[in-house]
Amino acid sequence: MHMADALLSPAVGTTLWAGTVAVGGYASKKLKAQIDDRMIPLMGVLGAFIFAAQMINFTIPGTGSSGHLGGGMILAILLGPHAAFLVMASVLTVQALFFADGGLLALGCNIWNLGFYPCFLVYPLIYKPLTGGSKNPGRILVASIASAVVALQFGAFSVVMETLLSGKSELPLGAFVLLMQPIHLAIGIIEGFVTAGIINYVRGARPEILDSIAASRPLGAGISLKKVMMTFAVLAAITGGALSWFASTHPDGLEWSVEKIYGRGELPEQKHGIAPVLKDLQEKTAFLPDYNFKPAGNEPKKKEAVPVWPGIEAGTSLAGITGAAIVLGIIVLIGMGIRSFRGRGKG
């Protein structure tokens, strides 16, 4: 499932972008040092393959609904984690641009959710140990199902966390998790079956192809656990930093999820450290905090003051709605004006 721009806050979006760019830079650096030139067109065309394959649907046994291939896991198995991550990133970029699946800000999240987990977490830690380099179809099947399930569970849980941390949705953590995880368990099992089926089929039909791909891929394809842990530690630090900044400058964003965790609206106020400084800074730099047009003679009604969300009632007053209607009207007029002007110019 693709994350959408509209559900993200800038802090979460840019943090995940930073993580994705860091991993992408690391992967392409690693590849550049070790890659065979032959891999470059192969990776590119396999990206197009994943894209085309995702459009072929099949009937899920017993349900009558139809499914399609996700692709992250099969790429990791065939190409190794570094190349697979870049291919997955390019597939998701094209999806974001051509189909608007998700969006450009959410692209960082989507590459992370669908690329990072299968390539850098599940492949080295689950798939490789489970198959142990064996070519036995049964082992490949078991390993593929386990990998696909774990990768999708991580991906789905990340969608939940990204949405909750952004604070745009009201869904409580528990309900959201119950909504996302079971369905992705089912998807993961099917994805695992399909992945193993394809790999076993290709191995049966043309065994030399998999070997030649394996031969041209980077030697150190399986990355060490230590590096994975290091990456996680760095990213956790970045995320923590960005989020605490966000929490202190935009209380509304995290307020809700904090409320769920702590049982009340706000964290204990920080007296020391960076939060008060930022708060002070924010108060100073807020644009025209007391900005107010002189109230027109008979303001239609008094808004009900809601102390919890000081900023809201201003934007939802009748004046706000009138203003929005006028602005939208002007925009439509501008658009129609340009269009008719252009049309006349051509005719």
Add this chain to the structure above:
Amino acid sequence: MTFDEKYFDIGRLDRLSYRDTCVHNLDPRAKVIATMLFLITVISFPKYEVVALAPFFLFPVLLMTIGEIPVRFILKKVIVVSPFAIFIGIFNPLLDTGTVAVISGVPVSGGWLSFLSIILKFTLTISAALLLIATTSFPGVCHALRRLGFPPLFVSQLFFLYRYLFVLMEEAMRMIRARDMRSFGTPGAGIKVFVRLIGILFLRTVDRAERIYYAMLSRGFQGDIPSLKRSRMAAADLAFMAATISFLGVFRFFRITEGIGRVVQGLFA
């Protein structure tokens, strides 16, 4: 969407990007940066903000009209991808029932406001992303990314993907037609046939990659796809960026929409 529709949709978006208007002629880098700034600005509004989002429709509307992109085409694509955001957002009105405002005697709950806000943000961000590709062309965006410092290896992935997308999609389309004609609906569309179809498609793809590689070698390929075009930011591009940034800044930090509403109400009061 059926397979054919998806295929022709990509083709149509691609063709739109080769028009010759002043939006299309702007430097791709300027458009990529402006679009990203636009997205961040829209997303940065708090979750109950609805009214202040209205002016931001000017950006896609201008791109669409000056760039001569059909409105209906973009709207249709926005609606097609909307289910996820709506699905997640629709829980807001159910869970957040506290009244935050009373407008002309009608109480408005926080949930409906935040839901409306999600829908507006969704429409704005998705249409901006689609318009970027519709006015810039995919190779243009790739070159821009490369000049903005993305790893060359990743950018060459995008180039390859784009170039062979149409080839492989046609191949997949032929396979689906063949399957559907032999299977009379569901029986042939099971997981077993599917796995073999994908397996064959994969084998053909690998063979194709091999041929492509040799063809490229014979043309002097050295592991990189350079661009002959040397473009630089012209005055028009800088003006476009400056205008976008000031537009975003003004409407992000000043509550102009509401102000207009008050002034007009004052006139009619």
